[in-house]
Amino acid sequence: MKNNELIEIKNLTYKNIFHELNLVLPKDKFISISGTNMSGKTTLIKLLSGLIKTEDSVFYKNIKIEEINKSHYFNEIGIIIPVEKQLFINDTVENELFSILGNIRIEQDEKILQYQKIIKLLDIEGILSQNPNELGKYNRVKLLLASALLSSPRTLFLDNICSDISKNETKDIINILEKINKDEKITIIMSTNNLNEVLTTDYLYILKNGKIEIEGNPIDVLKQDNRLNKIGLEIPFMVDLSVKLNDYSLLDDIILDMDRMVDSIWK
Amino acid sequence: MTNVTYKELKKLNLKINTDGIIGITGENKDILLEIMSLEKKTKGTITYNREKITDKNIIELRKKTSYVPFSFTNIYNKTTIEEYMLYMIYYTKLNIKDPNKKIIDSLKIVDLQEEYLTRDINTLSTCEKRKFQIALSLITNPKLILLENPYVDLDAVSRKKLYRLLNQINEKYKIGIIFTTNNSDILYKYTKTAIILKNNQIYKIGDTKEVYNDVDTLLEENIEIPDIVLFTYKVRKNKNKNIDYHRDIRDLIKDIYKHV
Numbered sequence: 244m245k246n247n248e249l250i251e252i253k254n255l256t257y258k259n260i261f262h263e264l265n266l267v268l269p270k271d272k273f274i275s276i277s278g279t280n281m282s283g284k285t286t287l288i289k290l291l292s293g294l295i296k297t298e299d300s301v302f303y304k305n306i307k308i309e310e311i312n313k314s315h316y317f318n319e320i321g322i323i324i325p326v327e328k329q330l331f332i333n334d335t336v337e338n339e340l341f342s343i344l345g346n347i348r349i350e351q352d353e354k355i356l357q358y359q360k361i362i363k364l365l366d367i368e369g370i371l372s373q374n375p376n377e378l379g380k381y382n383r384v385k386l387l388l389a390s391a392l393l394s395s396p397r398t399l400f401l402d403n404i405c406s407d408i409s410k411n412e413t414k415d416i417i418n419i420l421e422k423i424n425k426d427e428k429i430t431i432i433m434s435t436n437n438l439n440e441v442l443t444t445d446y447l448y449i450l451k452n453g454k455i456e457i458e459g460n461p462i463d464v465l466k467q468d469n470r471l472n473k474i475g476l477e478i479p480f481m482v483d484l485s486v487k488l489n490d491y492s493l494l495d496d497i498i499l500d501m502d503r504m505v506d507s508i509w510k
Numbered sequence: 511m512t513n514v515t516y517k518e519l520k521k522l523n524l525k526i527n528t529d530g531i532i533g534i535t536g537e538n539k540d541i542l543l544e545i546m547s548l549e550k551k552t553k554g555t556i557t558y559n560r561e562k563i564t565d566k567n568i569i570e571l572r573k574k575t576s577y578v579p580f581s582f583t584n585i586y587n588k589t590t591i592e593e594y595m596l597y598m599i600y601y602t603k604l605n606i607k608d609p610n611k612k613i614i615d616s617l618k619i620v621d622l623q624e625e626y627l628t629r630d631i632n633t634l635s636t637c638e639k640r641k642f643q644i645a646l647s648l649i650t651n652p653k654l655i656l657l658e659n660p661y662v663d664l665d666a667v668s669r670k671k672l673y674r675l676l677n678q679i680n681e682k683y684k685i686g687i688i689f690t691t692n693n694s695d696i697l698y699k700y701t702k703t704a705i706i707l708k709n710n711q712i713y714k715i716g717d718t719k720e721v722y723n724d725v726d727t728l729l730e731e732n733i734e735i736p737d738i739v740l741f742t743y744k745v746r747k748n749k750n751k752n753i754d755y756h757r758d759i760r761d762l763i764k765d766i767y768k769h770v
Binding site: 279281396403488493502508509 | 636664692740741745749751767
């Protein structure tokens with residue numbers, strides 16, 4: 244594996260979902276994986292993060308992923324796969340975070356610093372005294388992220404974490420993820436069925452029936468409207484509009500910002 | 511609904527016509543759906559089909575509304591679709607002459623063919639599961655189906671299928687359809703009537719296109735605007751071009767073409 248590579252999948256065959264899949268994921272990037280329902284997204288996240296055991300097919304930094312999940316590498320990865328009725332044991336968000344912190348093997352002073360850093364990063368000061376089981380969906384996602392980030396993982400695996408929150412809230416979460424990726428150099432591997440979430444990521448994979456159908460820079464992938472429509476994915480509004488205006492020769496670029504778009508059409 | 515209060519929602523007044531699909535968005539939208547299900551004791555007056563709801567008629571009226579929760583819970587612990595549906599009819603003591611036929615008919619309406627009878631519920635895809643839930647809700651011959659976040663976790667193709675299905679149930683079988691969503695794009699695309707909640711009150715209710723007419727005020731109120739509406743609004747405001755508010759992007763493009 245090269246220096247800039249993080250995970251390698253070699254000849255992975257799993258149930259009827261993946262057949263001899265080969266894939267190399269880069270290090271330090273914000274990577275997104277999308278596809279329709281039943282395309283294998285969640286399964287891939289589980290395989291990549293070692294939640295589903297395979298034999299000698301998934302390597303993380305040249306080590307079998309099975310080994311990574313053992314205690315020595317405990318802090319190496321964080322995984323968030325939201326479950327509908329997941330219950331938190333503690334009565335407040337603060338206690339929930341502290342109980343996670345308690346299990347992390349770092350010095351006490353470091354723990355406090357780490358805690359404060361995460362609170363600030365996710366802007367969750369205001370919900371610390373709330374019951375984690377009574378949080379709205381948006382704050383729940385933030386709590387899950389905070390919990391995963393406390394142990395300073397090097398890689399974060401996220402499965403469709405924004406699926407049930409509003410557009411503006413989704414933008415907030417994606418901004419936070421970008422910040423985590425750029426500032427903390429944490430590799431993020433995120434699956435989603437909403438292509439609006441992938442626009443600013445570094446690299447996008449589109450899965451179809453367990454195969455990588457399209458991959459590349461998100462904008463370059465999303466421009467291929469015919470292929471995406473055929474797969475059954477919805478192209479983000481601004482990309483769709485740009486591509487269609489290109490077809491009418493009213494525009495020659497992909498513009499994501501609405502004001503800029505309006506100015507470009509009527510100069 | 512007159513002066514209805516339940517949980518966070520206070521003194522709601524609203525009147526809805528179930529001709530055409532209705533969508534609810536905003537904070538505590540699912541509480542409004544709960545009120546409509548008549549399953550919960552609420553303060554105030556609810557009138558259903560000109561009939562005022564009392565402790566006496568509520569049991570009968572409840573049977574006419576079906577509630578489809580976001581996630582399916584296998585409460586009867588059955589394996590196949592057929593077993594589950596038969597047991598549900600038996601357990602809830604529904605008076606149905608030919609249960610087997612009723613089950614097949616309900617599945618047919620949601621476009622699940624007879625081979626689905628023996629399908630293991632656990633092997634259903636998200637979209638199939640949602641169809642199955644709707645088929646279940648049809649068993650009681652409801653006049654109104656309430657769906658909690660039905661479009662969440664569905665890809666574009668499945669969304670379109672679900673929309674067509676709900677529309678058909680509404681038009682052909684004259685069953686009211688009300689659903690919740692926190693996505694304004696879905697609300698704009700897939701409903702005839704929109705209800706927007708804000709500060710635990712009905713903020714707006716009416717024809718979906720009209721509800722999103724006054725973008726200035728909605729922006730001030732920090733209400734999420736559908737992308738296509740926001741873009742059109744910016745064209746009208748910043749460039750003074752008289753482009754209409756469309757639901758379909760292709761119509762928008764044609765309109766832009768006329769105005770450049």
